[in-house]
Amino acid sequence: MLTHFVPLSSCSSLLADYQNRVGSKFGGGGVARADETAIDRRERLRKLALETIDLAKDPYILRNHLGGIECRLCLTLHTNEGSYLAHTQGKKHQTNLARRAARDAHDPNYAAQLAAQAAQKPKVQTKTFIKIGSPGYQVTKVRDPVTGQLGLLFQVHYPEIKEGIKPRHRFMSAFEQKQEVPDRNWQYLLIAAEPYQTISFKIQAREIDSTEGMSWEHWDQDTKTFSLQFLFAQK
Numbered sequence: 001m002l003t004h005f006v007p008l009s010s011c012s013s014l015l016a017d018y019q020n021r022v023g024s025k026f027g028g029g030g031v032a033r034a035d036e037t038a039i040d041r042r043e044r045l046r047k048l049a050l051e052t053i054d055l056a057k058d059p060y061i062l063r064n065h066l067g068g069i070e071c072r073l074c075l076t077l078h079t080n081e082g083s084y085l086a087h088t089q090g091k092k093h094q095t096n097l098a099r100r101a102a103r104d105a106h107d108p109n110y111a112a113q114l115a116a117q118a119a120q121k122p123k124v125q126t127k128t129f130i131k132i133g134s135p136g137y138q139v140t141k142v143r144d145p146v147t148g149q150l151g152l153l154f155q156v157h158y159p160e161i162k163e164g165i166k167p168r169h170r171f172m173s174a175f176e177q178k179q180e181v182p183d184r185n186w187q188y189l190l191i192a193a194e195p196y197q198t199i200s201f202k203i204q205a206r207e208i209d210s211t212e213g214m215s216w217e218h219w220d221q222d223t224k225t226f227s228l229q230f231l232f233a234q235k
Contacts, residue, residue, distance in 0.1 A: 151231035
């Protein structure tokens with residue numbers, strides 16, 4: 001659950017000019033990119049699945065001890081029910097369902113064996129802990145001296161982090177969160193570490209440069225500071 005939003009208003013100069021794209025009409029918001037179209041498609045599939053599928057009767061859903069969801073059929077990991085439902089409507093899951101149906105028809109005892117194995121598997125308890133509030137942080141705008149790419153540096157301080165825990169992060173689309181009205185122009189960076197609350201930074205929905213050396217993270221055990229820097233991909 002998102003607990004803290006930090007709009008980076010100082011980074012407004014990094015916003016893409018959607019109205020000046022080729023083929024767009026004035027005031028129309030611009031032509032949707034391929035990734036934006038894919039996000040919209042996944043959201044439509046998720047809503048459709050929520051209306052038609054009862055997860056309580058799904059034999060392939062498995063909730064792990066971290067609160068995530070796994071698909072037993074495809075061996076994939078998902079962060080929430082919406083992501084899992086969108087996966088069930090995809091080609092990979094549907095293909096595996098067809099293969100499983102063909103196998104069950106060929107060997108009627110196979111389904112019974114799987115059910116017996118699932119019943120014997122011990123249930124994993126969800127990890128719980130008492131949260132102590134939000135950590136302190138600093139956000140700095142950066143520019144690569146060679147390529148001129150713009151980016152952001154996040155430094156989050158965890159002075160009372162649990163022993164053996166390393167902070168984790170992930171990027172989340174606007175359609176995954178439920179705290180604000182979804183806006184395709186924004187995405188969210190989530191950083192989490194026990195026992196602190198998960199914090200979220202609202203940043204522009206631009207592609208992150210995944211080239212080696214363009215993004216990095218570092219956990220300083222001495223100062224208890226987690227640093228994360230990334231650059232936006234060049235247009």
